[in-house]
Amino acid sequence: SKWSVKIGRQEIVRGTEFLLGDNDFYDGISHDGAMATWNAEKFSLDIFYTRPLQSPDAVFDGTPPPVIPDHQSINFYGAYLDWNRYESGLGWAAYALYYDDGTQVVDPSRRAFWTLGGRVDRDVTDKAGIFFNAELAYQTGEFNVGPGLGDTGDIKAMGFEGMIGYNIGGKHRVRVFYDQASGDDDATDDDAEGFEPLFQDTHDRYGLSDKFVFTNLTVWGAGYNTAIGDRATWGVDFFNQGLTEEDPTTGEDQFSQELDAWWKLQYNTNTQIQAGLAYVMPGDEVDALLGEDGDAGVRLFSQVRLRW
Secondary structure, rough: OOOOEEEEOOOOOOOOOOOOOOOOOOOEEEEEEEEEEEOOOOEEOOOOOOOOEEEOOOOOOOOOOOOOOOOEEEEEEEEEEOOOOOOOEEEEEEEEEEEEEEEOHHHHEEEEEEEEEEEEEOOOOOOOOOEEEEEEEEEEEEEEEOOOOOEEEEEEEEEEEEEEEEEEEEOOOEEEEEEEEOOOOOOOOOOEOOOOOOEEOOOOOOOOOOOOOOEEEEEEEEEEEEOOOOEEEEEEEEEEEEEOOOOOOOOOOEEEEEEEEEEEEEOOOOEEEEEEEEEEEEEEHHHHHHHHOOOOEEEEEEEEEOOO
16 A cells, blocks of 8 residues: 554654654654655655654753753644655655644743745765755744743744765765754844754764754855775764854854764674764854863764664
8 A cells, every 4th residue: 555654652754854853873752643654656745743752952051951841742743745756866855844832831942833844955876976955944933922821922943954065986975065043133022033953863963073953053064075995984074163143142153163084884784883083173152151262172982883
């Protein structure tokens, strides 16, 4: 049958995990709910209703993580259309996602909003050619501003992720990228303009340091990687990480610059070995928060992944 239904605890991973990921490098993200899928000849369509089970994200400046509502207080609805790739390798997707936090407390975290967006991409792995990815999401809805549960303001936010590169001879790949999430330039008004990344998988997205959540964030940079034989690859990446809206207290918007190096080996079908190094150089915003010139930071990690 072209139809299938899955009921119960499940991961929802779509696209590049820009909004729907499993956070598999850390604590993971799963959903309790039902998903119906229609696999047509040229596309697949997923329609789902869930209550997400999630963990707080790391916070850059060391403050306590935000309070994340538990899975009994969030309703998450979605429809995700993924079109089959054309012969050129081009593919596209579109989605409509609705997040409803029903916490009965007067608090800005009580919100309900739509995320409407789409993605287009093309990959080239075994020959020379251009590859790219571009995804744009717009959010609109309401959030609680008090003093009562019915007192709301407007949510208006945007997130974009873009990358373009060239595969040289089917072995060497160079790329440039630009990502931007809107920020709120006035936290005292009735408009919330900071982008909400939902269930994004952040590992290795904005640098191997994994210190950034995709809201009020602008990142740009470039990277290179190459294959070593049939099973190993290595690469280097440069990231410039900053605020989309400058900090009103410090007047700064430059978080840091980061240089990463990594190596990956697909040992066999089920086993992958990876190691990475991130060198982070703090910018003016970090210096202002610390009240002094911040020292560069280094993160080194290695892992073995087993999959069946």
